Amino acid sequence: MMEVTRVQQLFSELYDVIEGLNHQSSKRIDVSLALSYNVLQLNQSIFVLAQQKHFVAGAVLLRAQFESIVRSVWAFHVATDDQVKKLSPPLETLMDSSSSKLPMLSKMLEQLDESPHLAHLMVSLREFKGSSWSFLNSFVHSGHQSVVWTQLSVPEQLYEQLLKGSNNIALLAFINIGLLSGVEGIQKRIHSVAAKYPDCFGPQRS
Numbered sequence: 001m002m003e004v005t006r007v008q009q010l011f012s013e014l015y016d017v018i019e020g021l022n023h024q025s026s027k028r029i030d031v032s033l034a035l036s037y038n039v040l041q042l043n044q045s046i047f048v049l050a051q052q053k054h055f056v057a058g059a060v061l062l063r064a065q066f067e068s069i070v071r072s073v074w075a076f077h078v079a080t081d082d083q084v085k086k087l088s089p090p091l092e093t094l095m096d097s098s099s100s101k102l103p104m105l106s107k108m109l110e111q112l113d114e115s116p117h118l119a120h121l122m123v124s125l126r127e128f129k130g131s132s133w134s135f136l137n138s139f140v141h142s143g144h145q146s147v148v149w150t151q152l153s154v155p156e157q158l159y160e161q162l163l164k165g166s167n168n169i170a171l172l173a174f175i176n177i178g179l180l181s182g183v184e185g186i187q188k189r190i191h192s193v194a195a196k197y198p199d200c201f202g203p204q205r206s
Contacts, residue, residue: 002160002199007047007167010197014174017189021181028076029180031087035072036180039065039173046166055154056139056146058162063136065169066128067105072176073125074108077115124172132165164202171201 023029042065049058075084083102103111109125112118138145149158171194178186194201 002163004051006197007163007200010167010193010200011043011170013193013196014171014190017186017193018174018177018181021177021183021186023181027081027088028079028084031084032072032076033177033180034088035068035075036173036176038068039072040170042068043166043170043173047163050159050163053154053159055149055158055162058159058166059136059139059145059149062132062162062166062169063140065166066125066132066136069169069172069176070105070108070112070125072173073118073121074112076176076180077118078108078111121172124168128165128169161202164200167200168202 023033042061046058046061046065049055049061071087075087079087086102109122109129112125113122135145137143171190174190175187178190
């Protein structure tokens with residue numbers, strides 16, 4: 001199991017990098033930012049659940065975390081203005097379920113695939129979906145995996161995979177938050193911090 005203090009140090013440094021960033025205000029940026037911060041909030045929750053040995057709950061949140069990063073990137077790079085509005089309705093209309101008319105996750109990924117400048121990111125997103133999606137769906141829908149891993153003892157290796165997978169997605173969110181700020185060199189700073197903690201991440205493309 002990776003050292004808890006190492007994970008804490010990693011995220012302390014990453015949060016220091018993005019602290020105080022100023023972003024231009026637009027619905028598109030605001031939605032993308034909100035979803036990236038959702039990713040970070042879910043990462044913190046998964047960390048706590050793993051420490052408490054609640055694997056099933058952590059797996060459910062990992063799928064939500066992946067969906068959040070996909071939507072965050074999609075909202076900024078691909079979504080139409082009308083689709084962005086559906087993700088940021090006035091508070092009094094939140095019960096209208098307008099966001100249910102948005103594309104499914106698979107369609108969002110297909111649309112992101114069409115953006116050449118996102119090719120490197122798409123490798124990471126496609127690899128995660130290909131290796132983990134069906135497994136995580138079983139937990140979300142109370143399927144076989146959720147029953148088995150509630151009845152059986154979860155090996156430490158699975159907890160480590162859960163945390164490292166979550167940390168990988170969180171790193172993408174930090175990078176997106178940096179990108180949205182427009183601050184020159186901030187993505188390089190984020191990568192430099194992450195490079196000091198290779199033991200806290202799963203396999204990544206260089």
